[in-house]
Amino acid sequence: MIVTDQNADGILDYLKTQSVFVVDIESTGLDVMTTDFLCGIGVGTASGEAWYFPFRHKIGDNIDLYFLTRLLRILEGKTLIGHNLKFDIKGLYKEGFNYKLCVLLDTIVMARLCSKIHAPRLDLENLLATWIGVDDAGYKAEFKKYLKKNKIKGDFSQGDAKIVGEYCCGDVVGTFKLYLKLEKTIRLTMQQEVWDQEKLMTKVLLNMETLGVPIDREYCKKCIGTLTNREKLLINKVHELVGYEFDIGSGPQLTTAMNSLGIHSPVRTPKDKESWDNNALKKIDHPVAEIISNYRTNGTLKNTFFGPLYDRDSDLIFTSFKNWGTVTGRLSCMDPNLQNIPKFMLDLDNNATSMNFNATNRAEAMESILSGKVKLNQVVGDETVAVRNLFVPSRPGSNLFSMDFSQMEVVVLLYFIKDEELLSLVKSEEFDFHVFVAIEALGGNPDDPEFEAIRAIAKSITFGVIYGMGIASLAIQLGKTENEAKMFRQRYYDRIPKAKPFINDLKAKIERGEYVYNGYNRRYVITPDKAYIGINYLVQGTSGDIIKENMIHIDKFLEDKKSKMLIQIHDELLFDIDEEEEESGIVYQIASIMKTNRLGIPLNVDVKKCKGSWANKEKYEFRRS
DNA sequence: CCTGACTCA
DNA sequence: CATTTGAGTCAGG
Numbered sequence: 001m002i003v004t005d006q007n008a009d010g011i012l013d014y015l016k017t018q019s020v021f022v023v024d025i026e027s028t029g030l031d032v033m034t035t036d037f038l039c040g041i042g043v044g045t046a047s048g049e050a051w052y053f054p055f056r057h058k059i060g061d062n063i064d065l066y067f068l069t070r071l072l073r074i075l076e077g078k079t080l081i082g083h084n085l086k087f088d089i090k091g092l093y094k095e096g097f098n099y100k101l102c103v104l105l106d107t108i109v110m111a112r113l114c115s116k117i118h119a120p121r122l123d124l125e126n127l128l129a130t131w132i133g134v135d136d137a138g139y140k141a142e143f144k145k146y147l148k149k150n151k152i153k154g155d156f157s158q159g160d161a162k163i164v165g166e167y168c169c170g171d172v173v174g175t176f177k178l179y180l181k182l183e184k185t186i187r188l189t190m191q192q193e194v195w196d197q198e199k200l201m202t203k204v205l206l207n208m209e210t211l212g213v214p215i216d217r218e219y220c221k222k223c224i225g226t227l228t229n230r231e232k233l234l235i236n237k238v239h240e241l242v243g244y245e246f247d248i249g250s251g252p253q254l255t256t257a258m259n260s261l262g263i264h265s266p267v268r269t270p271k272d273k274e275s276w277d278n279n280a281l282k283k284i285d286h287p288v289a290e291i292i293s294n295y296r297t298n299g300t301l302k303n304t305f306f307g308p309l310y311d312r313d314s315d316l317i318f319t320s321f322k323n324w325g326t327v328t329g330r331l332s333c334m335d336p337n338l339q340n341i342p343k344f345m346l347d348l349d350n351n352a353t354s355m356n357f358n359a360t361n362r363a364e365a366m367e368s369i370l371s372g373k374v375k376l377n378q379v380v381g382d383e384t385v386a387v388r389n390l391f392v393p394s395r396p397g398s399n400l401f402s403m404d405f406s407q408m409e410v411v412v413l414l415y416f417i418k419d420e421e422l423l424s425l426v427k428s429e430e431f432d433f434h435v436f437v438a439i440e441a442l443g444g445n446p447d448d449p450e451f452e453a454i455r456a457i458a459k460s461i462t463f464g465v466i467y468g469m470g471i472a473s474l475a476i477q478l479g480k481t482e483n484e485a486k487m488f489r490q491r492y493y494d495r496i497p498k499a500k501p502f503i504n505d506l507k508a509k510i511e512r513g514e515y516v517y518n519g520y521n522r523r524y525v526i527t528p529d530k531a532y533i534g535i536n537y538l539v540q541g542t543s544g545d546i547i548k549e550n551m552i553h554i555d556k557f558l559e560d561k562k563s564k565m566l567i568q569i570h571d572e573l574l575f576d577i578d579e580e581e582e583e584s585g586i587v588y589q590i591a592s593i594m595k596t597n598r599l600g601i602p603l604n605v606d607v608k609k610c611k612g613s614w615a616n617k618e619k620y621e622f623r624r625s
Numbered sequence: 626c627c628t629g630a631c632t633c634a
Numbered sequence: 635c636a637t638t639t640g641a642g643t644c645a646g647g
Contacts, residue, residue, distance in 0.1 A: 249632060251642065269642070277643055300644060304630055328627060330647085337629045340646035387645095409647090467626035536626045540647085544627095570627090570647045 002165040003053045008067045011051055012074065018045045020079045022176045025091040026156040026168050028056075030335075033210065033318035038091040039157035041071065042168035050172035052165030060161030068095060077101040083124045083175045084108045086206055086320065093210055104202040107175055110182035112324040113191050113198070116525040122324060128174045131181045143167040194522040194545065198323060201548050204555040204565075205321045205331075212316030213338065213566050214576075215390040216613070220310045223385050226348065227302040234295040241288045248295060251276070261288065301346065305387045308336060321568070323548075328541035329522045331548075331568055339569045345386030345615060388615035394576045398563070400610035401587060402617055403594060404572035405547075405603050407433050409466050412539050412546070415519075415601045417498040427602045434459040441495035442488065461492045465499060466539050468532040506538070507531040519599045520545040543571065546597045553593045561586065574614065588622045 003011055015021075022044035029036035039057055044050035053071060054062050076098050082088045085106040089099050111122050111131075120126075125140045143163070152158045186195045239245045242261060246253045255274050258265070267280035274280075278296070281289040309317065317336065325332030333339040393399050405411075407426070410433045414422050425431050437458035438444040444454035457478055464474040475485035493500045510516060510531040516524040519542040526534055547568065554565055554573070562578035563586055573594070577587060591605045608617035 247633085251633070253633095271641070273642090275642085296643075300631085303632085304645070308630085325629095326627060330627065332628050334629060337646085340629065340644090342645055344645095463626085469626070473626090533626070540627060543647095572647090 001049070001051050001169065002061075002162055003051050003063055003067070004061060005063050005067075008053075008063055012067065012070055015043065015045070015051075015071070015074050018078075020046050020081065021075060022050070022081045022172045022179070023075065023085075023088050023092075024082060024168055024171045024175065025088045026164050027091055028155045028157050030087075030154060032087065032091040032094060033212070034312070034314065037094060040161065040165060040168065041068075041092070042165070042172040043071070043075075044169070044172035044176055046176070048173060048176065050169035052161075052168045054161035054165055056157050057159065057161035057164065058157055059159065060163075062161060072097045075102070079103040079105065081105045081107065081175060081179050083127075083171070083178070086202060086209065089206055090210060093206075099203065099206060102203075103199070104206075105179065105199060106202050106324075107178050107182060109198050109202065109324045110179070110186060110195065113195060113522070114182050114185040114189065118327055124171060124174060124178070127178055132174065132177050139167065139170040143170075189523050190517075191521055191523055194329070194518075194520045197520060197545065197548055197552065200552045201323050204551050205323060207555055208565055208567070209318060209320055211564055211566070212314075212318050214315055214392055214394045215309060215317055216392045217310060217315055220306055220390055223306045224302060224310055226385060227298055227306065230348070231295065231298050231302065234291055234298060237291050238288060238295060241291065248292060249299075254292075258288070261286065263288070297346070301342070301385065301387065305342065306390075309390060312336075319567075326544075327524070328537050328544060329518065329520075329548075330540060330544035330570060333567075338567050341391070341614075342387045345384045345389075347384055384615075386615040389613045391574075391614035392612065393610075394564070397579050398576050399579065399582070400566075400614055401575045401577045401620070402572055402608045402610065402614070403575065403587075403591060404569075404606050404608075405543075405594070406606050408543050408546075408571040408603060409539050410462060411601060411603055412519075412543050413466055413499070413535075415599065416538060416542075417496070417502040419496060419498050422496070423602060427604070429604055434462065437462060437492065437495070441491045443491075457488060458492075461489055464489070465492070465503070466536060468503075468534070468536045470532070503535050506534045510534050518542045518545065519601075520549075542599070546599070546601065546603070547571065547573070547594075549597055550594045553596075554590055557589065557593060585622075587620065591622070 024042040025038045026040045026042070027036050027038045032038070038055065040052055040054040042050055042052045053067060054060065055065060055068055056062060072092060072095060075092070080089070080102050083106070085104055085108075089097070089104065093099060107127070108122050111120070111127050146163055147159070150159065156164050186192060235248065238248055242257045246257050248254060251273070254276055258274070258276065263284060263286055265274035265276060265280045266283050267275040267277070269275045276292070278293055281293045317338070319333055319338045320335055322332045322334065391400065411423075411426050414426060425436070426433065434455050435446070438451065438455040439446065442454050442458055444451050448454075460477050461474070463469075464477060469477070471482055471486055471489070474489065475482045478485050478488065480488070506516065510526045511528045513528065516526060516534050516538060518524065518538055522541055522545060524534070524537045524541070526537070547570070551565065551568060551573070558565060561581055563581050564576045565573060566576055567574040575590065587607060591607055594605045595603055597603070607620040607622070609620040610617055
């Protein structure tokens, strides 16, 4: 039902008597934290009724914004159900809504918990079709036709208030049906524990997402200039070496160019074409290989990181986390993804060698500078190009702190296989598991100059085991033959005798068709042909749920503080810490929370204070109050 | 093994 | 002609 200025009072009076609501906003687009804003709100109650409050439609009747304020006051502190609810709450938040006392129940998170497939389609239309029945989603197709006919992309304010409103009410009613169905399914699949945690996570993530992550746009702009100029140099260089101009980004053209130089790749893609990825390039003994590699790195930094961050036109970056994005239960992060910010930095010192040109190439590089194609002072600079340099404290009185678990997945694996000896060793801050394996399982000697290489093998095997890696991929990873890889892994299993039986039991269980539950009772449905993957889900997913448990407690702890939690990167949390609160020991207290989890897994936390930016981390010694 | 973003075909 | 899709590549864990 569409709300009008005439009936609004009566409807609001009724809504005031309710405690559970379904909400669904319609907006001008998806960037509700920045440029977009809501044009109407759909609200439903447990009775199965729904009302649409149109506020900013270009066609049809809107109601007075005064009713928006009244509606928001009614919704505050109540239980709100929604599909991808964080989006809707952010839209309301921009209108002055305070969600802090609400209970937030997101059907998209519930749907992921209930899904039995690897990559379920979690849009409302699909979920209604699978969980409720095809007929219930029919109104969606009808509405899509309307959008197409009127050339409406994502801005629903261009749609008629009545038509958009009826559609929105359909979503609201559907979402409530879906909620009831999924709520029951969660109980039947015995995932109440992990669902209880996810409910709280929705609000924690909202707190992070509405805060924004501050960046240094000045530095960003500088880096884009540097990278743009360096890109021109690198393209010229490749073209000179090949002898003609072409698009380095085009696979077919690159193959033709390389072949014309008599170069063939030792590596093939899955489609049996010549592969030119970094792994292939480093095996090619020709100057062009390194230039292409540098060109790619340059392009990645410019096109994936600096450019898009700068284009957001703001000193604050608003990301969105997905607590429904992965099979395992980890978070993922998008628009922008702040979980894959490069750790490396590009060093550009004051001459052409900085661009990794060798002696002969340097002369030619200088030539293109001298010929005026590129000005030297545009290319060089004493700044270092590091994406993490962009991430800076929110204000003069605060600093970024990075806190990460040491060898988290290893410890979680040890917990599952119940290796008491190693669990007690791993409690020590100094204990390095990979060194242990290198010595005890692989017979390495720490005084041997080769020891670092042996440690690297140990590390690869451990990850291989945790990832459920087959022997073939392990061999590739180690750069050894399959027989050698098999031998290394056998020694590993010999020294950690509980690992193999645990993994085998898990596989057998999956092959019998049984479901796997992680440490927080998150269910994994794995088909027998993918039984090897169970160990990965268990370890990665339990780790993901541990840090979620920590985040909920940290969020609560920081509620009345100036310090804020900014980003999660799987086993790391990034904070903006107020200097006075730092003095009174807040960092120690956060670390203590992180060391505690309901499974009693003994995790150590590395604390680093950032000097200036995220790129500059120093080990932090606690100052206890 | 788990992700997301960009580019070209 | 515009839009969608898959493949390839690369950043993180």
